[in-house]
Structure formats: structure tokens, C-alpha cells
Amino acid sequence: MNALLLALTDALGDALSIDDGVRAAHARDYWARSALDQWQGAYTELPLAVVQPVDTIGMAQAVTLCRAAGAAMIPRGAGSGVCGGVLAQRGSVILSTARMTGLRHFDACNMLATFAAGTLGSEAERLVAERGFTIGNWPQSIDRSTVGGWVATRASGQYSTAYGNTEDLVYSLEAVLPDGSIYRSKDTPRAAAGPDLRQLLLGSEGTLGIVTEVTFSLRPLAETGIRQAFHFKDFATGIQTIRDVMVPGWRPPVVRLYDVRESARHFKGTCPAGRTMLIFLHEGPESRTRVEAEAVAALCDARGGQRADAATVDAWFEHRNTVPSWTELFEQGLVVDTIEVATEWSRLNTLYETVIERLRAVPGVIAASAHSSHAYRSGANLYFSFAAAPAQGTDRLAVYDACWNAAMEATSEFGGGIAHHHGIGRVRREWLARELGPGGLRMLQAIKHALDPDGLMNPGVLIPEA
Numbered sequence: 001m002n003a004l005l006l007a008l009t010d011a012l013g014d015a016l017s018i019d020d021g022v023r024a025a026h027a028r029d030y031w032a033r034s035a036l037d038q039w040q041g042a043y044t045e046l047p048l049a050v051v052q053p054v055d056t057i058g059m060a061q062a063v064t065l066c067r068a069a070g071a072a073m074i075p076r077g078a079g080s081g082v083c084g085g086v087l088a089q090r091g092s093v094i095l096s097t098a099r100m101t102g103l104r105h106f107d108a109c110n111m112l113a114t115f116a117a118g119t120l121g122s123e124a125e126r127l128v129a130e131r132g133f134t135i136g137n138w139p140q141s142i143d144r145s146t147v148g149g150w151v152a153t154r155a156s157g158q159y160s161t162a163y164g165n166t167e168d169l170v171y172s173l174e175a176v177l178p179d180g181s182i183y184r185s186k187d188t189p190r191a192a193a194g195p196d197l198r199q200l201l202l203g204s205e206g207t208l209g210i211v212t213e214v215t216f217s218l219r220p221l222a223e224t225g226i227r228q229a230f231h232f233k234d235f236a237t238g239i240q241t242i243r244d245v246m247v248p249g250w251r252p253p254v255v256r257l258y259d260v261r262e263s264a265r266h267f268k269g270t271c272p273a274g275r276t277m278l279i280f281l282h283e284g285p286e287s288r289t290r291v292e293a294e295a296v297a298a299l300c301d302a303r304g305g306q307r308a309d310a311a312t313v314d315a316w317f318e319h320r321n322t323v324p325s326w327t328e329l330f331e332q333g334l335v336v337d338t339i340e341v342a343t344e345w346s347r348l349n350t351l352y353e354t355v356i357e358r359l360r361a362v363p364g365v366i367a368a369s370a371h372s373s374h375a376y377r378s379g380a381n382l383y384f385s386f387a388a389a390p391a392q393g394t395d396r397l398a399v400y401d402a403c404w405n406a407a408m409e410a411t412s413e414f415g416g417g418i419a420h421h422h423g424i425g426r427v428r429r430e431w432l433a434r435e436l437g438p439g440g441l442r443m444l445q446a447i448k449h450a451l452d453p454d455g456l457m458n459p460g461v462l463i464p465e466a
Helices: 003-015 020-025 032-039 056-069 121-129 147-153 235-246 260-266 286-302 311-319 326-330 345-360 396-413 429-451
Strands: 049-051 073-076 093-096 103-107 112-116 170-176 182-184 210-217 224-232 254-258 276-284 306-308 335-344 365-372 379-388
Touching: 003 049, 003 056, 020 049, 032 326, 032 335, 032 396, 056 073, 056 093, 056 170, 056 210, 073 210, 103 121, 112 121, 121 147, 147 210, 224 235, 224 286, 224 311, 235 254, 235 276, 235 286, 235 345, 235 365, 254 260, 260 276, 260 365, 276 286, 276 311, 326 335, 335 345, 335 396, 345 365, 345 379, 345 396, 379 396, 396 429
Parallel strands: 049 093, 073 093
Antiparallel strands: 103 112, 112 210, 170 182, 170 210, 224 276, 224 306, 254 276, 254 365, 335 379, 365 379
16 A cells, blocks of 8 residues: 555545445446446546545645645546546545535525535435525436535536526535635625635535535525416527517526427427427426426517427426447447537527537438527527447447537637536546637636646646646
């Protein structure tokens, strides 16, 4: 056992594991490319060890010891990330928040709840729901993502159009920085005390520290909810309708528009052939919810929308988080993934059409589709899916990369944002320089160097080389 393992064992005891099974289970996240690589028989590098402290002090001790030894540190929550934010390398130490769980503090008067960072999203939501509140963040991965992971990846949930994204829901947070020191943000509803340092950790993907505790500003559970759906002649008309809803200030928590291919797949029997489906959830106080639902229905009518059975939305809620595993799809000979981007209203449909066209031009691609799931005053996101069936002998990883390059190139070309809510990880890293521009990239690299001069926190993720 080397010196670092001995030091970690002395400091943390059974929080340290060098078991092969534990190391293998923590070696990567849910990135489709690394899963495909492993499925094809490539060796997955194992970390030196996995550390699972029970509190912030223990995590700070682990970071201090790893830094002194010059060991790479890879923060990990539940491993639900899909962009390659967790990928072990030789000699690295996985810093897991798996044992840092539970509700640490609850304040009904100020509507605040503090959780240890390793708490699963579904558990956090259950704990506040028992007390009459909701966090309001419902990512598809809510059953297998952690609240600390939400912060690290700047995640977004299915109710974001009304309730906001993770950065809008976080009240304060605590983190261990790369030198082992502990940062705790001020508990205050707003501050004009210089830059908001929380934002350095929101979306930092474990490169600037590891989040250990998160406090959310809560909402009361909704008094009532109304679900409705409409189908339109094409995707462009659906986009125009969403803009019609957003401009006056209506904010249904769920606003999702599916293109023709995805409408046919998700809404069999309720969406006529060749039409696009737009679904809504309205919730809150009964009187406001009713008024919003009626106003939105009138806007849909004005764009030629045809009402669908409300059971359409019920069925979506029932199956919204059900997706096949990567292995199931690989075994069918498919190379698949999803790519989410964002842009302004004036470019949204053009970007949609361009990305779909370029994905379909990649040899082997048999399906390319999209939906929009998050809307804002000045634009919305596009969530693309692709499936390829490469010919026998074709390099599957090359096909995967070609699809991603096609989508990223088109998005950058049209001035769109290359990542809406899944983060950068490794899959988008080389595109970040174009996203931030020379000045923004230098700023990010300078922050990284100031906090982590040896580059030990999650190397290879997010930040392009200088």
C-alpha cells in the first residue's frame, strides 16, 4: 500500500476502499461513449481508491492528503452524468459523496431546506414534500442524481419554465476547494457584495472544488394542477406558439414540444400522423392556474392548434423517466445519444432544421429527432436524439463522434449555446473555447489556475488546455 493510501486510511478509516468491485463501479459516469467503449471490450482504467467521507470535514481531509501527494481527484455523486464528467485515470482518487446524505436543516418560515450533497434528488423531494413543500427541480434522472451533482453540472428539471433551473433554486452552498479549505456562501435572499462566488461552483463539474452541502429555497406544494395538450401542423408553428405563451408572461411549469418523429413515438393514437404535439402542465393556486390554462389554450387555438385528450399528458407523466439502457441499444447494433442546446426564438427553427439535416447526413444514421423542453423569455432549448446503425466493420466510436461534431458545429455556427443542461464534461470540452471566446476562456483558465494550480481536480473535464 502506497503512502497516500496509508495516510487516507489513517485519517478516514473505512471511508476508503481499494476493492476492485468498488473501484470499477465508481470509475465512470453514464456517458454513452465510455459505455460503448467498455461494451466493445476496452479496458476501463480503475482509480487508485474510492473515498466516501460522511461529512465535509472528512472530505476536506481527503482533498488535503491527495493534494499533498499530487494525486488527481475526481468528484462523483451518483454517476448519472452523460457527458464524461467522471472517468478514472491511473493513480486518481474518486471523491464520492455517496455517504453524505440526508436533510441537514429545515426552515418552514423561510422555506429553506439544507441537504448533504450526496442526497438523491427523489429523496430530497420526498423529504420536503412530507412537510408541504417542493424543490421544484425534476430532472429525468431525479431517482439517480444527487443534489450536489445538480449544482456541479448546472442541471435543469422538467418544471424549469416556471420554477427555474438549479442556479435559480440554490439559496446557499458549501464546498471543499482544491486546497482542502472549506467555502460556505452567505445565507441571504440576495446580495450585492461583489461577484456571486456560488456561480463559480455552479456548473464547475468538479474542477474547482467539490460541493458538500446545498440549501434550496422551496415552494409550497401546488394547490391544483391542470394538464392539456395540442397538436400543430409543424414544429415551427409549435415554436411560435411557445413564444406566444412566454411573451405575455405565462409560465406553465411544463412546456414540451415534440417534432413529428418524436410525436409519433411518444403519443401513438393521440397525435395524428405528420403533426407535432405540445403539452402543458399548469399548477399553483387554483384561480391563477385556471386563468393561465385558459389563456394558453386560446393562444394555441389562435395558431391552429388542435386539442388532444388530456390523458395524453397523463401518459407522458407516467413514462417520462423510462428510457432503455445503453446496453439494450448497443445490443441492437445501435449507436445513440442525446444532445441539448439552446438559442433565441429567431434562430430556433433554423437551428432545429440544420442540426437534423446534418445528423441525417452522417453515414449510418437512421433516425434524428428533437423536442423542446425548456422555454425562456428570449428563447428555448432543443433536445436532439440520434440513432445510427453502422455497417459491419465500421468504427462505432467514429460514428458517435461524427454525430456530435455535426450537432456542435451547426450550433456554434448559428450562435447557439452548446450545452443547455447536461454540462460539458469531455464530450463538449473542445467546443468550449468557441463558446466562451478568447477572453472568457482565459478567464476560466485563470480561475482554475488560481484555485487549482496543479490541475488535480477532475483533470480533463470542462476546461480546454491552455
